Amino acid sequence: MRRLLALIGLMVFVPGLVAAAPFRLASQANVTSPCRPLTPDAPAGQRALHKLLAQRLGVDVLDCPVAGARGAADALVAGQVDMGLLDPASYGSVSDKVRAILTLRPKNGLIRSQIVTAVRASGSFKSLGDVRGHRLLFVSAAPYDRDQPRKALADQGAGPSFFSSETVASSADDALARLRKQDGDVVVMNADAWQRSCRGAKPQDQPCGDLRIIWNGRPRAERAFAVRQDMPAQLRYRIIGIFVAMHLEAPDAFKAASAFAPASENFDASEAGALSPSRTIP
Amino acid sequence: MRQLIVLLCTGGILASLSACGAKPDADRATGELRMSMQGSNDDPAVVKRRDAYQKYLGEVTGRPVKLYEASDYNGVIQALASGQVDVATLAGGGYANADAQVGNKVAPILTTRRADGGTGYYSALIVKADSPFRSIKDLKGHSLGYVDFNSTSGYLYPRAKMRAAGIDPETYFSKTAFAGGHTQAVMSLANGQFDATFVQVSGGDPEHGFTTGAVYTMARRGLVDAKDFRTIWVLGPVPDTSIVVRTDRPQSQIDIVRGAMAALAYDQPDLWVDIGQPAGSEYTAIDRHHYAEVIALRNADIAQRRQGQNEKGSPK
Numbered sequence: 001m002r003r004l005l006a007l008i009g010l011m012v013f014v015p016g017l018v019a020a021a022p023f024r025l026a027s028q029a030n031v032t033s034p035c036r037p038l039t040p041d042a043p044a045g046q047r048a049l050h051k052l053l054a055q056r057l058g059v060d061v062l063d064c065p066v067a068g069a070r071g072a073a074d075a076l077v078a079g080q081v082d083m084g085l086l087d088p089a090s091y092g093s094v095s096d097k098v099r100a101i102l103t104l105r106p107k108n109g110l111i112r113s114q115i116v117t118a119v120r121a122s123g124s125f126k127s128l129g130d131v132r133g134h135r136l137l138f139v140s141a142a143p144y145d146r147d148q149p150r151k152a153l154a155d156q157g158a159g160p161s162f163f164s165s166e167t168v169a170s171s172a173d174d175a176l177a178r179l180r181k182q183d184g185d186v187v188v189m190n191a192d193a194w195q196r197s198c199r200g201a202k203p204q205d206q207p208c209g210d211l212r213i214i215w216n217g218r219p220r221a222e223r224a225f226a227v228r229q230d231m232p233a234q235l236r237y238r239i240i241g242i243f244v245a246m247h248l249e250a251p252d253a254f255k256a257a258s259a260f261a262p263a264s265e266n267f268d269a270s271e272a273g274a275l276s277p278s279r280t281i282p
Numbered sequence: 283m284r285q286l287i288v289l290l291c292t293g294g295i296l297a298s299l300s301a302c303g304a305k306p307d308a309d310r311a312t313g314e315l316r317m318s319m320q321g322s323n324d325d326p327a328v329v330k331r332r333d334a335y336q337k338y339l340g341e342v343t344g345r346p347v348k349l350y351e352a353s354d355y356n357g358v359i360q361a362l363a364s365g366q367v368d369v370a371t372l373a374g375g376g377y378a379n380a381d382a383q384v385g386n387k388v389a390p391i392l393t394t395r396r397a398d399g400g401t402g403y404y405s406a407l408i409v410k411a412d413s414p415f416r417s418i419k420d421l422k423g424h425s426l427g428y429v430d431f432n433s434t435s436g437y438l439y440p441r442a443k444m445r446a447a448g449i450d451p452e453t454y455f456s457k458t459a460f461a462g463g464h465t466q467a468v469m470s471l472a473n474g475q476f477d478a479t480f481v482q483v484s485g486g487d488p489e490h491g492f493t494t495g496a497v498y499t500m501a502r503r504g505l506v507d508a509k510d511f512r513t514i515w516v517l518g519p520v521p522d523t524s525i526v527v528r529t530d531r532p533q534s535q536i537d538i539v540r541g542a543m544a545a546l547a548y549d550q551p552d553l554w555v556d557i558g559q560p561a562g563s564e565y566t567a568i569d570r571h572h573y574a575e576v577i578a579l580r581n582a583d584i585a586q587r588r589q590g591q592n593e594k595g596s597p598k
Contacts, residue, residue, distance in 0.1 A: 056537060101545075113397035113562035114551060144398045171490060191562035192397035195555070196485050196493040203504045234538055237342055241541030245391065245567035268564060269541070271548040 022060040026072045026084030029065030038063045045256030052253040056242050086226045091275035099272035100224035104264040112218045114191035115152040121212040128215040128280045134185035136163040139172040149188040152219040157281030172197045221274040243267040316367040318350040320358045331557040342542040355432035368531050373523045374576035375434035390524035391540045397562040402519025403484035405435035411512045425457040427476035429467050435482040435520050442579045443517045464496035488516045
């Protein structure tokens with residue numbers, strides 16, 4: 001009994017002597033196998049990544065081989081790993097327990113900006129599904145005005161064949177003017193352009209009061225690092241804080257962490273459902 | 283029982299020693315997080331942004347967040363440079379000033395990246411719409427208002443670009459003065475104290491026009507009418523404002539703040555817009571290199587002014 005009390009006393013007074021739980025990072029492999037410390041012959045980049053995480057999280061980091069994204073999803077749900085790389089297919093079956101936290105931005109690429117889809121408020125369209133077979137307006141041919149909105153719509157089930165026609169206007173204001181003149185039925189643009197056109201110049205201005213947003217959201221991520229939803233928020237934010245600056249602070253570690261998409265610029269934070277495979281239009 | 287007491291005492295001593303040991307930053311950050319943002323309490327957007335950051339950072343760090351309000355650029359810079367605050371929002375010129383004072387004790391960690399990929403805003407030379415001024419050439423011999431000595435878009439960039447265009451900002455105008463802020467610069471122009479002023483503009487580009495910045499924000503509050511002003515020169519892009527931290531704070535807390543702020547646009551997009559950030563944008567990680575040009579411009583401007591003062595003071 002005395003020894004037990006003594007041990008408890010030591011644990012209470014010397015928290016540093018109690019080993020903190022290691023951080024278990026899933027890595028892609030042919031077969032899933034138990035977590036273990038990285039071996040000395042591991043690639044230099046992977047060692048740099050583990051070293052960085054160990055320093056910054058203050059705990060040991062273990063390598064947890066998993067069989068693909070599905071293996072990572074299963075291991076996350078089973079509590080066998082703390083973070084793993086998922087895709088939409090593997091995320092779909094674990095979305096009630098797992099969330100995305102980090103995506104990669106391509107080199108010189110765009111962020112996963114919010115997209116707004118709007119129609120005339122006086123019309124009958126209430127959802128994205130209602131505009132099937134109608135005329136779509138883009139605000140310009142720039143990638144952030146056309147390619148990214150197009151992908152976001154396609155992710156929701158509204159691919160190119162969904163609309164009867166696609167027209168590229170000369171600006172957001174031009175696109176909205178065409179919509180109002182019924183030269184188009186639905187306009188899609190990034191949220192930045194929508195805000196610029198619709199925020200007004202005076203306190204009572206509501207320049208887009210005659211329009212209705214029928215869908216807004218982001219293009220789906222192809223892949224994302226995911227964690228369990230019950231991971232403490234501070235640890236989640238700490239991991240995000242380390243990863244978003246990794247390309248600046250530890251380029252070798254970044255190269256290893258982003259090896260699944262080599263032509264990448266940096267990690268960005270993401271919303272929980274960035275990988276969600278669900279569609280507005282079945 | 284004696285053995286137990288001895289063991290407990292030993293544990294206590296070891297614990298006190300371990301506080302100086304291998305994990306110096308793990309548990310030190312238990313007090314309040316101190317943050318500073320420049321802006322007037324008269325501006326509802328500034329108050330809203332401060333309140334939102336205070337609430338959000340308090341929730342995610344688990345620490346009470348104390349806000350140090352500063353009505354001018356220098357208040358924030360000095361609070362950060364002296365270590366009175368842990369984190370602050372600063373424009374490039376302000377960061378360059380803090381960098382000159384304390385070097386790598388401060389570091390920019392995040393700035394805004396917009397939907398089009400850009401991380402900058404612009405500086406606009408504005409005049410009253412009913413004035414005869416159509417270009418900076420028309421302003422020779424007239425008065426010019428700067429925002430603040432530490433303002434990037436309202437001082438540093440304009441002066442560098444004027445010099446690049448062959449205009450000596452020290453002699454070209456009949457009078458120059460500091461308004462103290464972007465809002466004050468616009469009000470001073472409206473009230474006829476200056477003939478022109480440089481202010482920050484964003485939410486667009488020179489080709490499509492702008493929708494945010496002092497004039498537009500004030501117009502939405504009903505303080506001015508945007509149509510009463512004309513833009514005659516646009517400069518930039520200028521590296522956008524950043525979140526700057528004291529690097530001598532626990533790394534764990536810096537990582538948490540950076541991660542939480544980076545996640546804000548994605549986890550709470552409505553709040554992101556509500557606090558004045560461009561819709562569809564995000565916080566992206568940066569370091570000192572992001573402001574290399576601003577730091578160089580500031581150093582060059584100081585050197586030019588010193589040279590001018592020396593020439594004035596030297597015997598002929």
